Amino acid sequence: MSDTGREEWSSTPGFILASIGSAVGIGNIWRFPYIVGSNGGGAFLIPYLISVFLFGLPLMVLEFAIGRSTGNSVASAFQSLRQRFFTVGLAIVVIVCLILSYYLVITSWVLAYALFFALNRPVDFGAFTGSYLPLAFFLLSGLAVFVTVRSGVREGIEKVARYLIPALVAILLFLVAFSLTGPGALEGIRFYLLPDYSRLADPGVWTAAFGQAFFSLSVGMGVMLTYGSYLKRGDLFRSASIIAVADMVIAILAGLMIFPLVFTAGVDPAAGVNLAFVTLPSVFMEMQFGMVLGALFFLMLFAAALTSAVSMLEVPVATLMDSYGYQRRRATLLVFAAVMLLGLPSALSYTALRFEIFGAPFLDLADYTFGTIGLIAAGLILSVVGGWYMDRTRICAEIGGCGWQQRIYMVLIRYCVPVILVITLAANLFLAAL
Ligand code: TRP
Numbered sequence: 056m057s058d059t060g061r062e063e064w065s066s067t068p069g070f071i072l073a074s075i076g077s078a079v080g081i082g083n084i085w086r087f088p089y090i091v092g093s094n095g096g097g098a099f100l101i102p103y104l105i106s107v108f109l110f111g112l113p114l115m116v117l118e119f120a121i122g123r124s125t126g127n128s129v130a131s132a133f134q135s136l137r138q139r140f141f142t143v144g145l146a147i148v149v150i151v152c153l154i155l156s157y158y159l160v161i162t163s164w165v166l167a168y169a170l171f172f173a174l175n176r177p178v179d180f181g182a183f184t185g186s187y188l189p190l191a192f193f194l195l196s197g198l199a200v201f202v203t204v205r206s207g208v209r210e211g212i213e214k215v216a217r218y219l220i221p222a223l224v225a226i227l228l229f230l231v232a233f234s235l236t237g238p239g240a241l242e243g244i245r246f247y248l249l250p251d252y253s254r255l256a257d258p259g260v261w262t263a264a265f266g267q268a269f270f271s272l273s274v275g276m277g278v279m280l281t282y283g284s285y286l287k288r289g290d291l292f293r294s295a296s297i298i299a300v301a302d303m304v305i306a307i308l309a310g311l312m313i314f315p316l317v318f319t320a321g322v323d324p325a326a327g328v329n330l331a332f333v334t335l336p337s338v339f340m341e342m343q344f345g346m347v348l349g350a351l352f353f354l355m356l357f358a359a360a361l362t363s364a365v366s367m368l369e370v371p372v373a374t375l376m377d378s379y380g381y382q383r384r385r386a387t388l389l390v391f392a393a394v395m396l397l398g399l400p401s402a403l404s405y406t407a408l409r410f411e412i413f414g415a416p417f418l419d420l421a422d423y424t425f426g427t428i429g430l431i432a433a434g435l436i437l438s439v440v441g442g443w444y445m446d447r448t449r450i451c452a453e454i455g456g457c458g459w460q461q462r463i464y465m466v467l468i469r470y471c472v473p474v475i476l477v478i479t480l481a482a483n484l485f486l487a488a489l
Contacts, residue, residue, distance in 0.1 A: 062208040076216035076362030088310035095254030106268035120453035122283025128373035129277030155367040156398035162360040163192035169353035184405035219358040239319030275434025
């Protein structure tokens with residue numbers, strides 16, 4: 056702890072690793088590959104690169120800057136900019152809890168699969184989710200996140216990332232090397248990356264890129280703001296660039312392991328939930344050493360999901376501590392209980408109970424409402440509040456002066472990012488109405 060009494064990262068690399076832990080999640084390893092595959096292959100990398108570096112990265116720097124400059128998490132930080140923004144900040148915290156509640160359900164499936172493969176038990180998605188076993192795993196992964204956050208910024212969040220992120224990278228590199236030696240490697244890479252530039256004329260491809268970039272970088276939700284509030288020194292642009300590049304490299308590598316495997320096995324590279332929980336497991340079960348590979352794959356996915364879920368839980372916990380004077384232990388317990396309850400409908404939506412609304416599983420609905428629409432709306436609020444209501448000189452002080460680079464940065468934050476988010480929001484709502 057510092058003399059202000061606020062917890063702190065042990066070092067800049069510790070902070071960067073924790074942020075990479077937040078950014079690298081299910082979104083990188085499972086969602087990114089199939090979004091690339093179904094949105095123009097290699098050509099998709101163009102709108103994606105633009106989204107990450109022109110919009111995602113500036114927003115991440117802004118979050119770090121607000122957090123560090125106010126020394127507070129999102130609700131209190133907003134309050135210190137304008138009294139009336141406190142409620143707006145709280146609304147963002149609620150959306151984070153809602154995203155976490157279903158994110159944990161997917162995390163728990165991953166944990167279950169890791170265990171099944173390690174125990175050499177074949178898995179069937181329908182049979183697994185049709186039972187009540189997922190509820191036990193839901194509680195178990197919730198507990199893992201709870202214990203980590205309860206242990207604090209340095210001893211919990213940072214320490215877990217320090218062990219899990221290097222392990223994740225090692226497993227990923229091993230799996231990529233393995234899958235590239237299969238006979239289907241070339242065909243898989245062709246499916247994954249062969250650019251179809253004509254798709255760039257489709258606005259849907261662009262909004263898919265924006266949505267994926269914001270989700271993957273964990274920006275727009277006050278997560279990075281909260282992590283920034285535990286930071287004292289360091290170049291924010293440099294840290295954010297390292298985080299963004301690491302996030303992107305891991306996402307691209309994930310595709311390089313998945314598609315060669317799928318094509319070597321000669322199965323349908325279908326998208327969505329099926330890819331991770333039906334297609335890949337069936338591929339692993341057919342392969343030599345498939346059980347070990349499957350266990351490694353799902354362990355890696357669990358490491359990624361855990362460090363992301365931890366970052367989401369830290370947002371409401373920090374809010375209770377900063378705005379309501381709770382101790383970390385009590386705050387964590389309270390939020391843990393609330394998130395478990397909130398997650399029940401999602402957890403039950405794939406079980407025998409089939410909790411559905413309008414014929415769609417509740418989890419899919421939650422992903423759309425909170426994880427897509429809610430996320431974009433929160434990002435919009437964050438960029439407007441930070442860009443327009445935080446003093447320019449205060450932002451400049453955080454990002455190293457007020458030169459021409461910072462002026463370009465301000466234009467991006469004040470005009471480009473909000474405009475892009477409004478367009479993405481409108482496009483998503485419009486697509487839903489169709
Ligand atoms: N970035 C994570 C992923 O790729 C998910 C995530 C963690 C997230 N924290 C977030 C998404 C905050 C939105 C907001 O899976």
